[in-house]
Amino acid sequence: MAGTRTSFADLDCGFAQAIEHIGDQWCFLIIRNLLMGMTRFEDFAAHLSISPKILADRLQRLTGEGLIEARPDEDDRRGKIYELTEKGRDLTPVVGALTQWGDRWVPKKGGVRTEFYELSTGEPVTCTVGVSKHGHILSPDEIGHRTGPGGSQVRDELDALVERRKTS
């Protein structure tokens, strides 16, 4: 081990790449707010109680990772409008899954705080699921994982450590 890791960018692992790209909890909250329709620097700052310095840093980071993009505000030439890219919007199910997990495990009297629904019908949407090839919703206990065709050194190392415990 060469000390404590501060970046996961070099890890050959889809999960590590995802959390490296998204960044920290602030970035997660900014992405959530963008998904909910927020677009302005001062709105993020006010709503999240985040310092302007940290907010500017996280917006720059997310822009650099290609998750958001800024365009000029036509009504305020000094201002910018922030929006999610396709890559960022593709995190919608993750945000939905975490929100529904939070509402399930830290429940609120009276019911869930946020409902997700199908825009075309208004009917409820479940985000915290795995779905089989045939469209069946699977529970966590029905889902396995294995190394894919691209391989992963991180997975191989992990599997080796897990396997060693089974045979010892």
Next chain:
Amino acid sequence: MAGTRTSFADLDCGFAQAIEHIGDQWCFLIIRNLLMGMTRFEDFAAHLSISPKILADRLQRLTGEGLIEARPDEDDRRGKIYELTEKGRDLTPVVGALTQWGDRWVPKKGGVRTEFYELSTGEPVTCTVGVSKHGHILSPDEIGHRTGPGGSQVRDELDALVERRKTS
């Protein structure tokens, strides 16, 4: 604003509760490794290149949040075996969704690094989805969100800020 927030525990928001419970990127990686079958302190330390001090802190945090539990190792009386609780296992789709997002947006030549599959059939599982009441898989653009019966001050404030921009 009373300075920069360091905890999201008091936020009336399912999403904020989720990321507060899960913690930081280290906690996410520990949860991932637990889902993949890893159980021992020294295996986490070796595989994640994490310092023992930080690892111990994060394991304690995750135990305190009820996401993992430790039981004595029968083969090594000084050792512990860490396992996810039901609350922790319920994050499987989130871990799967993030892993599949990482494999999609930071692709590897040769194909995905990790495949998720249905244990009973071996067929592929998609984790990055929203599913309608009738079992249809929805794209991010088909999913809306609104305040649920439990209400949420955080959502109300967010909606007010978003609405203000629309009418200004």
